[in-house]
Amino acid sequence: MTLTCTAAVLRETGLPRPLDQSQPLKIETVTLLDPTPTDVVVKVIGAGLCHSDLSVMDGTRGRKTPIVLGHEGAGEVVEVGSGVSDVKVGDRVIFQFAPSCGRCRNCMAGRPQICDVAPKAAMANELISGGSRIRGEGGEVIGHFTGVSCFAQYAVVNRGSIVVIEDDIDLADAAVFGCAVMTGAGAAINTANVKPGESVAVFGLGGVGLSGVMGAKACGAGCIVALDPEPSKRAKALEMGATHAVDPTDPKAVEEVRDLTHGGVDAALELAGVTVAMETAYDVTARGGRIATAGLSPMGKHFKVHHADMVYHEKSILGSYMGSCVPVRDIPRFLSMRRSGAMPVDKMIDGYIGFDELNLGFEKLAQGGAVRQILKPHG
Structure with a gap:
């Protein structure tokens, strides 16, 4: 199903601070193309504001624009591609920003986080399965960030960019496991x-x-x-x-x-x-x-x-x-540690924001006081 949804689009990097005034992230309506056989569509419940996003916004890490940022998040699967058999609608998932091909030298050596194929797709602002699924007004192609782009209400991602979880953690809080905790x-x-x-x-x-x-x-x-x-x-x-x-x-x-x-x-x-x-x-x-x-x-x-x-x-x-992690192995482990009290991740969450506060949230991050603010795309 083709979706239209709200997303935060970065169109220009290096804008002056304070970011809540220069407004580098534009809140727009975008269209998500139908998933290919190896893609899934996820309703984003929470997305963490991370310095890796900020470094693209300020130009420290070069990326082509326009692009939808956001790489640390969690949500619920709402559609699966025809070739995906191990994920179903309704599954709760955490995004992981380093998908793997499963066939290159590092993947076969048990080090999927440094897959040889994934960086090429990331630098092209594409999914590992090829191309972009995000379109702006008039069919404008908008890029993906690290194959995720979860500063949006919905995200089309490759199957390899999600980890299905069974933990009962609130999905907004679960976002931090996709980057901060793993790394x-x-x-x-x-x-x-x-x-x-x-x-x-x-x-x-x-x-x-x-x-x-x-x-x-x-x-x-x-x-x-x-x-x-x-x-x-x-x-x-x-x-x-x-x-x-x-x-x-x-x-x-x-x-x-x-x-x-x-x-x-x-x-x-x-x-x-x-x-x-x-x-x-x-x-x-x-x-x-x-x-x-x-x-x-x-x-x-x-x-x-x-x-x-x-x-x-x-x-x-x-x-x-990515903390030398194998996401499908380590995310469940870290969730278990949170459940036992060994990893009190809740203490590092500053609060929850909407799209209207996103640029201000990144200004707070740039100032150095904020740790983890969570965007709730659906309010």
């Missing part, structure tokens, strides 16, 4: 492989960073040091499992973390996407330790590491895309 908790659990009793430093305390704190705690870390320039975020991290909080802009921050951890942490999680945070994470890591980074700094940015120092101290630097 942050996954970085601690899967990439850094934090072990019971180890010490951990988490840099950046947005939704991803706070999920990193929860992931480290769930692993049984003995000392978790949370670092962010924003005092309210440091306080939030202490509520959610951090044992200590440090201002990374303090000239003595590195010394303080080393003192707290008897010479440095076993694992540092760089989840801010800032090169200076990456360099500080390296500095606070103990000999033999590891640094896992899931932060995406602007293209062209580099961080400095002394080669001989890395070798002599046997430090490991690990890239972590």
Whole structure:
């Protein structure tokens, strides 16, 4: 069934702040084409406001426009393509922003989050099944963001972009599991492989960073040091499992973390996407330790590491895309951890907004105070 619905369309990047005045996201009526055999149509119940969307809006991450943003969300299936047999109308689903082809080298090696095929579709603003399903006035082609585009009332996505869930979690709240929780908790659990009793430093305390704190705690870390320039975020991290909080802009921050951890942490999680945070994470890591980074700094940015120092101290630097998660395996695990109380994700949700507040919501995110605001497309 061809649908018309409300969506937030980005038509121009790099508009000046405050964003609630420049209004980069235009609230428009769009048409969604019928799903192909491998697509599904989802009624979007909740969509999280994330820095990855903001970085497209401000031009940090280049994307062609027009495009419907939104990559962290959840909803209910309302239609399935003729070739989809394992999903049915009424299924509750969480979007995942890195679909996989199932046939490339990385997919066959059990690493679907770094599928070789998906990035090509993402950079073209298309679905992994090919092309765009979003049309504007007069048949204008509008692009998909990471194959999801959930800043809309409905989304047509490839079957591989959803994970069916049985958990009774409110679907608006479930949105955060599609990016923040997978990326942050996954970085601690899967990439850094934090072990019971180890010490951990988490840099950046947005939704991803706070999920990193929860992931480290769930692993049984003995000392978790949370670092962010924003005092309210440091306080939030202490509520959610951090044992200590440090201002990374303090000239003595590195010394303080080393003192707290008897010479440095076993694992540092760089989840801010800032090169200076990456360099500080390296500095606070103990000999033999590891640094896992899931932060995406602007293209062209580099961080400095002394080669001989890395070798002599046997430090490991690990890239972590989507928390090294296999979504169909890890999202149910993380939901189970929430159910048991081990992952109190509700504490990082600031509130719920409508389309009319979306640009203001991103301005709050850009200012640094907000953690996770949830768009409810249907009010």
